[in-house]
Amino acid sequence: MLLHSTRQDWIGNVRGDVLAGLVVALALIPEAIAFSIIAGVDPKVGLYASFCIAVVTAVLGGRPGMISAATGAMALLMVTLVKDHGLQYLLAASVLTGVLQVVMGYLKLGSLMSFVSRSVVTGFVNALAILIFMAQLPELTHVSWHVYAMTLAGLGIIYLFPYVPGIGKLIPSPLVCILFMTALAIYLGLDIRTVGDMGELPDTLPVFLWPEVPLNIETLTIIFPYSMALAVVGLLESLMTATIVDDLTDTPSDKNRECKGQGIANVGAGLLGGMAGCAMIGQSVINIKSGGRGRLSTMVAGTVLLIMVVFLNDWVAKIPMAALVAVMIMVSIGTFDWSSIRNIKKHPLSTNTVMIATVVVVVWTHNLAYGVFVGVLLASLFFANRISHFMYSESELDEEKNVRTYRFHGQIFFNSSSKFLALFNFKEAVEKVVIDLTRAHFWDITAVYSLDMAVIKFRREGSEVEIIGLNEASETIVDRFGVHDKPEELEKVLGAH
């Protein structure tokens, strides 16, 4: 199934895919280099990774038309590993990341994405954009004015060139920016930093290499935490991107297959001397915008990238960092979800809190996994809080017999159980209390426990207690509740409303 793809996926849109693939390849080169620099490794590590990940996901991925390569989200997680232990440990961690992702794919953990709410996704994307931008700042501090001028000019070219009539829409403007800036720097003989200063570029095709790390528990304890974070963040970003591409192209994708594809791609990247990567939101949007739809576009992007870099490495080395920074600023601007800022006014406070908390945690920790964790946690708490509002009681007193009847409606669970207790009037001296739960739902043991408390309290006050409809109310506690997926079964359990 992993290899299954229809003819349509590959050759349904050859012209569009090839052209889009070329545009993406050109845009991938500066990004792969920039992300390698973020991670603190030679540019070739990111370039080999981008080649391998793009090609493998083209074949094995679950979302045709999506671009995967070395990414900023992943690079940010690797910084300390590379600094403390070196490149070989990074390669080993990449392989382990891939293995973990394949396992997650087989466990169908892709479906857990449903717990990640829209505001967490927005927060993730915004945080990513901010981090990519911040990662450019070292290139812009303690440098001569030339660098600032070039970066600004580069941005100008990137955003204004598309308006040049005729060729504007035919040649990728980031490419024009890089070519022009490189030519300018060489012509003026400026003494500014270039890609060549940042480390080694690939001069051969990648070769298969087992990472040179001791295979023992100690290595595992070093790389496992990194691999776990990489695996989670990689899948998160990949699945988010897949959803974005689904929406843009109005076609479905296979999310669990995507997890496995990403995993195998990362194993491959690690073994070819590359760093772990994942799907890229910006590049995928560029691909779709340029007319790419099929697997072929990703394949073309990967192969062309490698061919260009290997054969043009002398030229690539001469690209000034300022041009690269301009491209990366464009990427971060394009990644940021600007409408989310507009929406802050419109959205409820809880939604905004989730989004902003996600951003803050990520920017603070430089770890997207923590941000998503906090976001999901907050969103769940807010949700639980809201659901607990859906509970109230009606009560009536039969004065003749001195019997008080409480009739409960709604959801009783850990969060609403104290509210549930507070709805009883324990001070009232009555002979008998009737608690009617026919229209209530008990979702967990906390709810049952608070009911027990209420009963005990009433008995201590000297009242007799009768409970009606407990069986119906507690049917929802059963963990097998999940099997009630047929409407009539659901109706039986929840039908009291």
Add this chain to the structure above:
Amino acid sequence: METKNLNTNQISTNQINIDKSTNDNRVVLSCIDGSSVSKAVCDYSSWIAKKVSAPLKLLHAIEHSHNPAVSDFTGAIGLGSQEDLLNELTELEQNRGRLLIKKGQLMLNGAKERVCMAGVEFPELCQRHGSLAETLIELEEDIRVLVMGIRGEAHEQEFMGIGTQLETVIRSLHRPILVVNTDFTEPENIMLAYDGSEACRKALGMVASSPLFKDITCHIVHVGDKGKDLLEEASAILIKADLDVISAQLSGSTEEVLAQYQTEKHIDLMIMGAFSHNRVRDFLLGSFTAKMLTTTQRPLLLLR
């Protein structure tokens, strides 16, 4: 797509009283597109609908090409690129989709007129998004007989070969399928290719029991030399069901001999049990059904 429900007001709920004995409201489903066989598809489906007194449903599947509507090679992404792109794509595809729906409605209305002229009351019209094969698989429950052309409009110019959807449909559907390839003539002579296999026996049973073949001469043909008993046994079943039966035993290459027999005896309709599910075998030997579909000059009724 928001235009999905556009045509609901045109779909007449069918209130035809169907055969009381069978009491099922499964329909004769007729697949309409812009190809030239569509007219014949209409005619054959009206014929079947009248014969078996089942409601007739005309279906047009709106196939969206997923080829991109935009291509912009600037490779730059700026403020709100993703949102803009989504809006742009949605708008373009909405227009495309609207046109496709309009076009489909015109076809369906044309087809409706044709079947009404042929005497079918209240044909139901139906338009669905998605490829024909996938649509039919969703509708399978409601289908009694499926009528479709051998090639869709996309491949009409090709004289040989079966359409891209047809094989998928035949493989995945478990309903009788009438594959139409020429203009309509009311069938008087039909031919059943019989080799005693499970699929053929089933087909034989269906021919014997169906009201479709009342007053029709059925040629039952076996290619090979050991079929005497088979043919007698089969003829007996059909005679019992009140059909005129002519049986014949032929020898030679199956498709050729059958095609020859067909022209000689003026067979109007061929019947056979269809595609085995064995893809590997088909891949190695070539499927007999596929071969028959490409060689036959007359409509082919595949029984499952």
